[in-house]
Amino acid sequence: MSRYSRSEAELARSLTLFPGGVNSPVRALGSVGGVPFFATHGDGPLIFDVDGNRYLDYVLGYGPLILGHGHPGVRDAIRGALDRALCFGAPTQGESQLAERVRALVPSMERMRFVSSGTEATMSALRLARGVTGREKFVKFDGCYHGHADALLV
Numbered sequence: 001m002s003r004y005s006r007s008e009a010e011l012a013r014s015l016t017l018f019p020g021g022v023n024s025p026v027r028a029l030g031s032v033g034g035v036p037f038f039a040t041h042g043d044g045p046l047i048f049d050v051d052g053n054r055y056l057d058y059v060l061g062y063g064p065l066i067l068g069h070g071h072p073g074v075r076d077a078i079r080g081a082l083d084r085a086l087c088f089g090a091p092t093q094g095e096s097q098l099a100e101r102v103r104a105l106v107p108s109m110e111r112m113r114f115v116s117s118g119t120e121a122t123m124s125a126l127r128l129a130r131g132v133t134g135r136e137k138f139v140k141f142d143g144c145y146h147g148h149a150d151a152l153l154v
Contacts, residue, residue, distance in 0.1 A: 006050040042069025119147030
């Protein structure tokens, strides 16, 4: 029996639900001949899968989990935010407070934009660069993942 038998079963199930069996092509591992493991939970720097395997999580949510999984300070902050609301489609004072903190840590940063994903960040950076330079073309590194926007996948 494979040490990934439950992950293989979960992949078979998810292939009936999602293109490639995953919600982001980078997670499929098909191009490198692998089978993705299906995560169940994290604890500090570790992540665990449905097969009971334990991994040192070098990805850490692609950045936002720099303090690890389940850090007590982060949990407390999330609980406090949930008490106020889950999500707004409007600006908040908290955004400005965070931006002022970022600017204090990076004084050369005049303005910034908060986004929800790396794809959004790349798209915003390209839009800004095109606006400033007037150029239509940009350089993309072959074989690298720059996000799932059409212009970045070609």
